[in-house]
Amino acid sequence: MGYEIIEGDCVDVMGGMDAESVHAVVTSPPYDNLRTYEGTCQWNQSVWEMVLEEMYRVLVPGGVAVWVVGDATVNGSETGTSFAQAIYAKSVGFNIHDTMIWSKSDPMPLSHRRYEQQFEYMFVFSKGKPRVFNPIKDRKTKNPGVVSTGNVRNADGSLRPKNTLSTVPDFLPRFNIWNVPCACHKKDRSGHPAPMPTSIAHDHIISWTNPGDIVLDPFTGGGTTGVACAETDRDFIGIEKVPEYADLARNRIEAAMPQGVANELAV
DSSP, X not given: OOEEEEESOHHHHHHTSOTTOEEEEEEXXXXXXXXXXXXXXXXXXXXHHHHHHHHHHHEEEEEEEEEEEOOOEETTEEXXXXXXXXXXXXXXXXXXXXEEEEEXXXXXXXXXXXXXXXXXXXXXXXXXXXXXXXXXXXXXXXXXXXXXXXXXXXXXXXXXXXXXXXXXXXXXXXXXXXXXXXXXXXXXXXXXXXXXXXXXXHHHHHHHOOTTOEEEESSOTTTHHHXXXXXXXXXXXXXXSOHHHHHHHHHHHHHHSXXXXXXXXXX
16 A cells, blocks of 8 residues: 655646546545635635546546535525535536435534534545445344345336345445444544544445555545555545645554555655
8 A cells, every 4th residue: 555645735736647547536625614724725616616627537437536525504504515516526527426424423512593413415426337336234134044025116106026036144235324423533533623534434445446446535634534545455645735734644644554564655
């Protein structure tokens, strides 16, 4: 596994990368203007449009981009930016392969005239049909070993018996709502103001890539995606504007790499 952290603006850096040169993107972009990131954050529609365009260009056919995002609330109304980004991603060529939910088991209490906010979106954009899908099978079935029978619904609503029988396995692929605590565990406390849980990056990486693939994070921050790549034998390219965060990411990735394997990826 190799890695490279490139300091600079992600639009500029991706613009200098070869087309179809990475296998996946796993990232969490800025959420509207909720944080300033040491005064470096310039985030508006024209910026995120360019980011999505460059992500599409650098991905290989069949590559997947995981976009973990939420919305700010302004004057009592959610901005809906996340939906606008998903629709724009589709306009540049991406498929909205899946709209997944990160359900936080320990959300931060907020004082709103609404029910407590517990989730964020995890959009899975694909450049055509995903080239890789390694489903995580951790949903325990109720009747493993039982021969499954039943019906299939026709287009007109009527039912017909299944043509084939199958045995219920011990475990099935998980649903697309993932219950994950906020990034409060020791290894997630990176010093970055908005850390993404390592388990989210890890599980998406093993789902949509194979060992040896190259994963890009245009908003590296504290290096969570890079840490997950080190744990799963994927190559990693990170882009980060803030030098302090870039150094933090390098240190965390180096610490996560197996002994004797640490090396940098030439890009």
